Each structure stands twice: as C-alpha cells, then as structure tokens.
Amino acid sequence: MGSNDSGMKIVHGEAGFILEDVPHFSDYIPNLPTYPNPLRSNPAYSVVKQYFVHVDDTIPQKIVVHKNSPRGVHFRRAGARQRVYFDSDDVHACIVTCGGLCPGLNTVIREIVCGLSYMYGVHKVIGIDGGYKGFYSKNTVTLTPKVVNDIHKRGGTILGTSRGGHDKTKIVDSIKDRGINQVYIIGGDGTQKGAAVIYEEIRRRGLKVAIAGIPKTIDNDILVIDKSFGFDTAVEEAQRAINAAHVEATSTENGIGVVKLMGRYSGFIAMHATLASRDVDCCLIPESPFYLEGKGGLFEFVEKRLKENGHMVIVIAEGAGQDLLDAMDERDASGNKLLKDVGLWISQKIKGHFARQNKMAITLKYIDPTYMIRAIPSNASDNVYCTLLAQSAVHGAMAGYTGFTTGLVNGRHTYIPFNRIIEGQNKVVITDRMWARLLSSTNQPSFMNPKDVNEAKEQEEPITLLDGEECEDKQPSENKAQNHVTTKRTGSK
Ligand SMILES: Nc1ncnc2c1ncn2[C@@H]1O[C@H](COP(=O)(O)OP(=O)(O)O)[C@@H](O)[C@H]1O
Numbered sequence: 001m002g003s004n005d006s007g008m009k010i011v012h013g014e015a016g017f018i019l020e021d022v023p024h025f026s027d028y029i030p031n032l033p034t035y036p037n038p039l040r041s042n043p044a045y046s047v048v049k050q051y052f053v054h055v056d057d058t059i060p061q062k063i064v065v066h067k068n069s070p071r072g073v074h075f076r077r078a079g080a081r082q083r084v085y086f087d088s089d090d091v092h093a094c095i096v097t098c099g100g101l102c103p104g105l106n107t108v109i110r111e112i113v114c115g116l117s118y119m120y121g122v123h124k125v126i127g128i129d130g131g132y133k134g135f136y137s138k139n140t141v142t143l144t145p146k147v148v149n150d151i152h153k154r155g156g157t158i159l160g161t162s163r164g165g166h167d168k169t170k171i172v173d174s175i176k177d178r179g180i181n182q183v184y185i186i187g188g189d190g191t192q193k194g195a196a197v198i199y200e201e202i203r204r205r206g207l208k209v210a211i212a213g214i215p216k217t218i219d220n221d222i223l224v225i226d227k228s229f230g231f232d233t234a235v236e237e238a239q240r241a242i243n244a245a246h247v248e249a250t251s252t253e254n255g256i257g258v259v260k261l262m263g264r265y266s267g268f269i270a271m272h273a274t275l276a277s278r279d280v281d282c283c284l285i286p287e288s289p290f291y292l293e294g295k296g297g298l299f300e301f302v303e304k305r306l307k308e309n310g311h312m313v314i315v316i317a318e319g320a321g322q323d324l325l326d327a328m329d330e331r332d333a334s335g336n337k338l339l340k341d342v343g344l345w346i347s348q349k350i351k352g353h354f355a356r357q358n359k360m361a362i363t364l365k366y367i368d369p370t371y372m373i374r375a376i377p378s379n380a381s382d383n384v385y386c387t388l389l390a391q392s393a394v395h396g397a398m399a400g401y402t403g404f405t406t407g408l409v410n411g412r413h414t415y416i417p418f419n420r421i422i423e424g425q426n427k428v429v430i431t432d433r434m435w436a437r438l439l440s441s442t443n444q445p446s447f448m449n450p451k452d453v454n455e456a457k458e459q460e461e462p463i464t465l466l467d468g469e470e471c472e473d474k475q476p477s478e479n480k481a482q483n484h485v486t487t488k489r490t491g492s493k
C-alpha cells in the first residue's frame, strides 16, 4: 500500500488493479477495540445470505474494458462489516446539511437517524442547526426516529442550511467539546471540501471521530458518482414547467416559451429534462457555448423553427451563456460566483431581435421554476436512493472508516476518498453520446465550429492497454475535470 501526492491511500494489485482507498481509524490510532456487528442478531438482517461485505470487495470505476485493459481504479465497496469500531452506547453522532437545497435532504437525515437507531442501537444523534456555522454559533437539535418519522415528505432540510461560515478550528473544537464521534455531512462540492478540511484536522489531533460525507447536488455536478440524489426528482418536476411553456407557446401565433433550470456549471438537469420532454426545441447549457447573431446563431434558428412550427420552447440552464452577459463580480458567502438571470436576458434579447426585425410578431413567456423545483420533496426512487446512501454512510462510520464520501459507482454503493470527489466538477461532455442524442432530438445547431470540436476531442486521453500500447478509442481524461471535456458521463453508458 502507498499514498500519492495528495496523501491518498493507494493499493496496487495485479493487472493494473488500483484501489483508491479511504482512511480508517487504524491508520492513525493503534490498538482500538472492535466489537461484533449488532446486525448479526438483527432479525431482519441475520437471514440475509452474506449480509456483511467482504473486506476485499471493491468496485471498478470503469466497467467498459478491453481484453488487455488494465483493471484500473477501484473504490471500496460500501456496506456493513463483520466488526465495528464503536460500542453502540458510546456513539454520539451529529448530522449537518450545507449549501443549496435539494430534494431528498430530509430523507437522508431520516435514514441516518433510523439506520443508527434500528441497525446499530445508537440513540445519541443530534442535528447541527444551519450548516457549518451552526457547529459554533447555534444550539443543536435532538434527533430520534420519532422526531424524523415524517420528514421525508417535506422539502428542504429540517436542520436548515447555509453558505460560508466554515471555520475549521471552531468546528473541530465544537465536535471535541460536545463529545461527538461520528459526523455526517450532507452537501455539495463546497461542503465536501469543507468536510475534507475537518477530517484532516481531526486526524492531526488524533481524535477518534468518523467524518462521513453524503454528496448532495441538484446540479449533479459531483465527480465520480453515477448521479446525485434529488436529480431525478428535479428532472421530473422540470417537466411541469416545460409543459406549461409548451402550452403557452402553442396557444399563440409565433409563441416562444423560455424555461430556466438550475445548473450553475453543469447542464445535466437541462439536458435530461429536454430529452425526457421532447417538446423542447433548443437546450442551452454552460458546457456548450452559443451565440445569438449571424449564420448558425440562435436568432437564425428561432426564426427557422417559428416558420416551420409556429412555436418553440427553449430550455436554458442558469449557468449557460454567462460569457455573453456583462460579468457580475460578486460571490456568495461560500465563494461561488453569483450569476445573472440568463433566462430573463435571453428573453429580452429574443424580443428585441424580433421587434427590430419587424417582420414577425412573437409572444414570449418566460418561466423560472428553479426554486420551486429545488424545494419539493424527493420522489419515490430518490427516497430509496437516499435511504441506501444514508445506510452506507452509517455502516462506513461504524466500521471505522473516515474521510470518505459515500456514492453510487456503476450501480454499486462505495466509499470514495474526499480528494477524489473534490478535485473538480462533473460536467456534461459535449463530445459524448448523450449530448449528441440531445442535439439529434431537438435538431438544434451545435453552435460549434469544426475547430472547437477538434479541440474538445484533443483533450480526451487515449485508453492505455496493459502492454503500454494505446487503444484507438479515446475517452475523456480523469484529470480534466475543470475543462469543458471532463470525466463523468451520466446516462451515456
Ligand atoms: N474550499 C472550501 N473549504 C472549506 N469549506 C468550504 C470550501 N468551499 C465551500 N465550503 C463550505 O461548504 C459549505 C457549502 O458550500 P457551498 O459551495 O455553498 O455549497 P455546496 O456544498 O452545495 O457546493 C459552506 O459552508 C462553505 O463555507
């Protein structure tokens, strides 16, 4: 076993096998006592054949391989272990939610509390009020299965959330002073960065405190994982806005419906909502630059579509086209760049264009459902997903793992080291099949010239085979997460 530059635990095996492992208490605290897992005598679980995860089980990050491909990067499989590193009576857990809202937050809170209680007999669980700053500036909330029983039916988070306020020293002091030894942190890329910092400080102080992250992002912009909870719910709810835009557009002559959806840096909601709806004529996302005027521009396409169909629907992600708007140099308390309302901007531009041209009268309706979508409870399938994520986090912390985010990788639940999650952002790959499907379903212009396409393709890395040869096919690089072309391919498998 070794560690790389970023201090990650890396295990190398045969045929190019790599395990990007997560930290464990035993890495920095010697001779800790262990206990048999209480699930052994749990009537529901004890009948399951092989309920406990084998200590060597790992999940591959890439499942499409060639016969000579190296086995590649793997993550530790999530789930209950034979032995645990906590006596249930000694556990004092806390839960915190940070960043923007997302459908499913309450379900995750519920299932952490119920998982700890029903599976492990843990009864001391508290909620941190209002995000990271709540650790040192607010009172805590007692969480029991009774308190959380119905919360999954509500949107938002019963604990409240916030941006900014991440003070490492004050947070870790508060964890220590309160005697907390398991910390469940639910939040997006910013939150997971904050969790990594807390984990490092806990380890530096030699504390037996498990730090477990549960990835939350309505934008689906977290690396490595298949998709984030609440994303499906958001795509489903977006259909209502798109339907309304379509009804408005088809009810007048030359009607245009514009719908803005969330997606600060990643256009997954817009892309999936468009593909699901089939009523959308044009989908604009941050990853795919566009322009308005001239040949191949948006105005030309709008005119064409109106002439052909008499109406059109445009879906635009909030982070799309920001380079065309006058830059706003403000940031939120977490340091995220504040965005201008691109939906309003594009609506005014289209109206202005047709007013100037004076050749076609249009009626444009702009719908911004973003916060309505974010505030709803999660749907049934997200509820199940949230349950499994929460239970994985609980199993991991009880088993002594720490410094991990729990996530679905190729349909299996895993523990992923923080460093892997926070090294970039998941983005739509515009040279990938899914975006091509979208372009073909809307028949919109790609707004790309051949030079852009070639540049995007050049950023892709070749697949290296075991003998060091390069395969003809290419795939997006793991390390180009900040570029337009990045590693993750939601839905394009
Ligand atoms: N690089 C960082 N280091 C430490 N804390 C961070 C970092 N980035 C964000 N945070 C903290 O994480 C929390 C949530 O971050 P934010 O970006 O608002 O939302 P999200 O986690 O959904 O991306 C905030 O309290 C913020 O201060």
Ligand SMILES: O=P(O)(O)OC[C@H]1O[C@](O)(COP(=O)(O)O)[C@@H](O)[C@@H]1O
Residues within 6 Å of the ligand: 099, 100, 101, 188, 189, 190, 216, 217, 218, 219, 262, 263, 264, 318, 332, 374
């Ligand atoms: O108004 P707020 O709360 O700052 O939230 C706006 C942002 O939050 C999001 O919904 C989610 O962002 P995070 O997951 O990073 O919090 C973005 O889509 C959006 O830009």
Ligand SMILES: [Mg+2]
Residues within 6 Å of the ligand: 099, 188, 189, 190
């Ligand atoms: Mg974020």
